[in-house]
Amino acid sequence: MTVTLADVAARAQVSPATVSRVLNGNYPVAASTRERVLKAVDELDYVLNGPASALAAATSDLVGILVNDIADPFFGIMASAIQSEIGGPGGRAGGERLAVVCNTGGSPERELTYLTLLQRQRAAAVVLTGGAVEGVPHAAAIAAKLRKLADAGTRVVLCGRPPAPDTPAIALTFDNRGGARQLTEHLIGLGHRRLGYIAGPKERTTTRHRLEGHRDALAAAGVEEDPRCTVYGRYDRRSGYEATLELLRRDPALTAVVAANDSVALGACAALRESGLRIPEDVSVAGFDDLPFSVDAVPSLTTVRLPLAEAGARAGRIAMGREEPPPGGIATVRGELMVRGSTGIPRT
Amino acid sequence: MTVTLADVAARAQVSPATVSRVLNGNYPVAASTRERVLKAVDELDYVLNGPASALAAATSDLVGILVNDIADPFFGIMASAIQSEIGGPGGRAGGERLAVVCNTGGSPERELTYLTLLQRQRAAAVVLTGGAVEGVPHAAAIAAKLRKLADAGTRVVLCGRPPAPDTPAIALTFDNRGGARQLTEHLIGLGHRRLGYIAGPKERTTTRHRLEGHRDALAAAGVEEDPRCTVYGRYDRRSGYEATLELLRRDPALTAVVAANDSVALGACAALRESGLRIPEDVSVAGFDDLPFSVDAVPSLTTVRLPLAEAGARAGRIAMGREEPPPGGIATVRGELMVRGSTGIPRT
């Protein structure tokens, strides 16, 4: 059968307690004893029983990372950065932790279930990334769960998600609103007045904030906004493609398309091109996030760069207690406008 | 303190054993009793203690997914597909399992450490994705670990990775060699004779197989190959950019660039464009994988489509024991040549 602590103890001629202490290194053990134990561990190829250890110590080395869509680099980049700080193998942290990336698909139910699963595993920390789904029942349920997790000693960090009120969760929030505003201001500054907006899924905070920023800019510039110029969709390329065709149908004279994110913007570009429109001569296109492929689009995409990796790394450190949480438990992370080739002055 | 099974039992006026049986549903319990128990669970907001349960039952509901780079959609797509079949919340499988995505960064050491961590957690299954690192010590160490995992009852599946000899691991291998060969044959068929090849990291199986397929095609067509026409790099855009400049320096007259994957190809496109070369009029470019953004490149990328999602889903099902493993434990998954706008006849 599998090797247990007791087997190692027997081989090293010490008590199980001593083996445990050698392995955990949290109690003085004579050097000679330690060596004997380590030798036995090695010879027997002993691997600690995680569940047993977690049970006895009432702690776990699991850290959960919740993402909306793991196939989307937006989340992949953040998850990667978080994980690199979590420790895990190769991380700088001593204790080896298992970072668990969970794919919620953007569904609040699955999010909740994953949180329960993590609670069940007595996770050491949980990082929730990306926009939340709005709506009282969901928000309340998630908040309640986060509170319970925190009560049980799990550190909870939100990365790229608005703060969860009445919750001990630390929030690193992206300034989606400000970024979107800057972007649209840029377009307005170029002379655009007829802008189409392709939003994300309707009930997401990210969607709402970006849209609000866009509208703020329009309002500030005195550009009146036709609600028909906003189309809702998903955060993917396909959605951008379809929404753009729809926008073009509604207003063939629009001169700019602002997309909810870069993938959507790429889909928009494809649709415009197929419609015989040049970018940016006929129609300007702007994205959001500045994912790695955006600079490679032709023309390269004007967008708002979000420091995904930096934010993720910081969230990871906070989750591990290796960095002070921001004052008030909330920090706003700003984006940076990247003006590139896909936006220009409107056609006359 | 936290609520335990005993608390629930007390409240429902039954024994802990009965509560356990209700929760696991693997033993007859009278309907009335079950209801009483479930009510108590609900009222107390009881959450099972995972470690304790795993310890007592000697099983765990953790499933590990190892990926080389979680920020790369290649792995994100596979991981997403695997996870969707693993069960997890929302999955069709009844038992709720926690899918753990582990980011190895392509390092065999970290891979090994993650495997140990999963072994420690007594994972129910492990899926390793993507190419392996070649080299006897590593391969042997990984094989030994896989054997040990399998011995301990963990199901081991390789997805998009060559079979691990002397190992009970089920392998779903991509036909990288065949795909690469087809791709290069396509280019040769167009009339290209001076092809540059941008390979991935030198010690990876994926790199080697794709390169071999490329060379097979060249050899079969009687095109003699200059080793200077192959440049090694990483599997990212940057690498493609730099490698292309290098290739151009070595042979300004080349008419086609074959890249190790789509990201690399995109970088190659950028470099060519900056060098004043048109695609495909001056130089053809081909990628591999057919990631979602590849069709949006301008011109859209000729590449080999790998059924990442399908393969991942299948790997997930096999890992869960919901699908028969292929005969011999090995299946080859073929790619499909996607001819698009980035390849054309060579300039004269």
Added chain:
DNA sequence: GGCCGTGCAGCAAGCGCTTTCTATCAACGA
């Protein structure tokens, strides 16, 4: 010389759950 502080190691009591074995009880056929 007796005492005590110090440094290490062991004992043993759990951690919260699962599961085997046993007990109970009602129904039922003989």
Added chain:
DNA sequence: TCGTTGATAGAAAGCGCTTGCTGCACGGCC
């Protein structure tokens, strides 16, 4: 009416580890 059987429920023994407390030896100190 009684033994038998089937369906449930409970008692209790762990699962493999951690850790508070105890035990012991050694050396320095008064």
